[in-house]
Amino acid sequence: MRFGNAHYLPYILLAIAAVAGLYAWYLAWKSRVVKIIASGAPPGALVKRHGVAEWIGHVMMFAAVILCGVILLRPQWGERLRQVNNEGADVVIALDVSPSMLARDAGGASRLERAKDAIRWIVDSLKGDRVGLILFSGDAFLQCPLTNDYGAFMMFLDAAGPDSINLKGTDIGAALREAYRVFTTRRLTSRLLVLITDGEDHEGSAEEEAARFREMDVSIYAVGVGSSSGEVIPVSDKDKEADAFLRDAEGRLVKTRKDSSFLKKLAGLTRGSYIDITEGFSGLRFILDIIEDQEKTRFGTRLIKEPREQYQIFAVVLCLILIASLLLPGRRE
Numbered sequence: 265m266r267f268g269n270a271h272y273l274p275y276i277l278l279a280i281a282a283v284a285g286l287y288a289w290y291l292a293w294k295s296r297v298v299k300i301i302a303s304g305a306p307p308g309a310l311v312k313r314h315g316v317a318e319w320i321g322h323v324m325m326f327a328a329v330i331l332c333g334v335i336l337l338r339p340q341w342g343e344r345l346r347q348v349n350n351e352g353a354d355v356v357i358a359l360d361v362s363p364s365m366l367a368r369d370a371g372g373a374s375r376l377e378r379a380k381d382a383i384r385w386i387v388d389s390l391k392g393d394r395v396g397l398i399l400f401s402g403d404a405f406l407q408c409p410l411t412n413d414y415g416a417f418m419m420f421l422d423a424a425g426p427d428s429i430n431l432k433g434t435d436i437g438a439a440l441r442e443a444y445r446v447f448t449t450r451r452l453t454s455r456l457l458v459l460i461t462d463g464e465d466h467e468g469s470a471e472e473e474a475a476r477f478r479e480m481d482v483s484i485y486a487v488g489v490g491s492s493s494g495e496v497i498p499v500s501d502k503d504k505e506a507d508a509f510l511r512d513a514e515g516r517l518v519k520t521r522k523d524s525s526f527l528k529k530l531a532g533l534t535r536g537s538y539i540d541i542t543e544g545f546s547g548l549r550f551i552l553d554i555i556e557d558q559e560k561t562r563f564g565t566r567l568i569k570e571p572r573e574q575y576q577i578f579a580v581v582l583c584l585i586l587i588a589s590l591l592l593p594g595r596r597e
Contacts, residue, residue: 484533
């Protein structure tokens with residue numbers, strides 16, 4: 265047996281103790297009052313229960329108080345199957361895994377690590393919404409289809425990295441094309457795209473692709489990460505040596521900068537918003553509020569097992585005790 269409101273146990277025990285204490289105080293007060301009145305009352309004027317019946321009545325009242333506490337705790341045992349609707353918004357997250365995302369200018373971590381932590385924060389806060397993952401660099405592909413299996417989504421996210429895509433560079437337009445394909449595969453009523461990147465774009469087709477989202481009435485929420493002053497790019501996320509950085513053909517260190525203005529422009533084209541996560545995730549709360557306000561889409565049903573409520577048994581016993589206490593015999597003294 266378990267209790268559905270076990271987290272309220274301290275408060276319920278405190279309430280039981282308070283009620284039991286008040287009842288005990290009432291009995292003591294009543295006894296003193298009866299003695300005072302009895303000292304000056306004429307013979308046969310008072311009515312009192314039999315001694316045994318009186319004690320049984322007291323026990324019943326204390327048992328009733330305890331049963332009330334048990335009922336409030338919601339005792340449960342056994343299981344039952346229940347069919348529930350899967351409802352929520354569809355959220356596609358496009359994650360930049362280009363080499364520039366390895367730059368370590370995001371609060372002591374790499375941009376990619378910071379972006380992954382932000383995605384985990386978002387997904388952990390979802391409530392039944394489906395989420396999909398697109399990875400992009402010089403190309404883009406759907407890493408995880410739309411799903412509400414957040415555990416499977418996290419496995420795909422953990423495996424994401426610069427080696428996930430062979431074609432290097434950054435093509436935000438390719439990410440938007442892939443997201444557009446996902447959203448148009450079937451008619452959905454609640455859709456939004458979260459684009460997480462440093463904003464560098466080497467192909468120049470992103471604005472044209474974003475215009476298609478505006479026509480489809482899907483907002484792009486651009487999430488920027490990295491510094492605007494510039495940072496060197498490690499050859500890989502495992503190389504921390506001072507000379508293990510990306511260099512151009514002339515041997516000079518390649519630096520990468522976050523392009524916030526470009527991301528703000530993309531978001532503005534689709535009536536979305538720009539959020540920066542370089543220093544913290546507080547801005548992501550805005551995205552969660554938007555997801556919560558979306559019109560929910562029903563996408564099937566599922567069976568879930570849930571404990572069977574058994575408080576009704578204790579409620580019946582409580583009623584029987586209260587009725588029995590009223591039927592206890594009394595006698596005149």
